Amino acid sequence: MTPSDKIESFIGQEFTASPSPFMRWLKPIVLTAEQGALEFEYTVRAEWLNPAQNLHGGVTAAIIDDIIGATVFSLNEPDFYTTINISVDYFSSAKADERIIASTHIIKKGKQFVHVQCEVWNSDKSRMLAKGTSNLFKIQTKIEP
Template sequence: MDSQKSTNDRLKVFQSLIGKEVTQSPSNFMNWLKPTVIAAEIGSLHCSYLVRKEMTNPFGVLHGGVTAGIIDDLIGATVFTLGLDHRYTTVNNSIDYFAPAKEGDLIAARTRIVKRGRTIINVQCEVILIAKSRIIAKGTSNMLNIGS
């Protein structure tokens, strides 16, 4: 498979969704999260999410597991935009939580590749409460090349 062609095709999928809610992802979890794509570049995605009731904990704030899921899901999609011939899987997540978001809040997540090696790709994601321009969480993951 031609990696450059694949990269362009995969990236074009996300670029075609700019301003739209993702509903037809191969990731069922992404479809449940319902991100709206804000920007898509090779190795970087920026999406917004509406915090829905089913995403909250008993205190009415965004559940830490959902936040972790947003980070992990968007990081995986970011690696997908690289158009690599091999599949990658998460080998670890490190997440710091800084502030809450509540039902009805609009949050955004933005990823970037920190380091791309032959076997491991390290990716960072920041989650921001849009109304207050406040960072609510930051995570990094190492993605492992598991072959084709």
């Protein structure tokens, strides 16, 4: 089973088969999955909040980084790609127990680099919480099946 097939097999469920322990901790629900584009839903947990009781910006950036990594993983490449930079713009916040949706797509894939975009929305997609872009670089490490 390819990585993209594995992710797709979890549509409507928590993605418990992720090779990333961090992603398993985030507990995303797979909404849509295809090669190079994913949409995951997360429930904001109390430990993700800042002192103002809003979703912490660092957690938002971590969600963006993690789903972007999964998006590159969905390309079924044998090589591992590592994040070399990430840029996040914040527009709104979320509270504990709110559901949020992160959607990604590949903007450009070259021989060594991949550029990916992610948008984070509230559950009905009426309010964008954040938008991030990242560049990832192919390294010599192979992904184990």
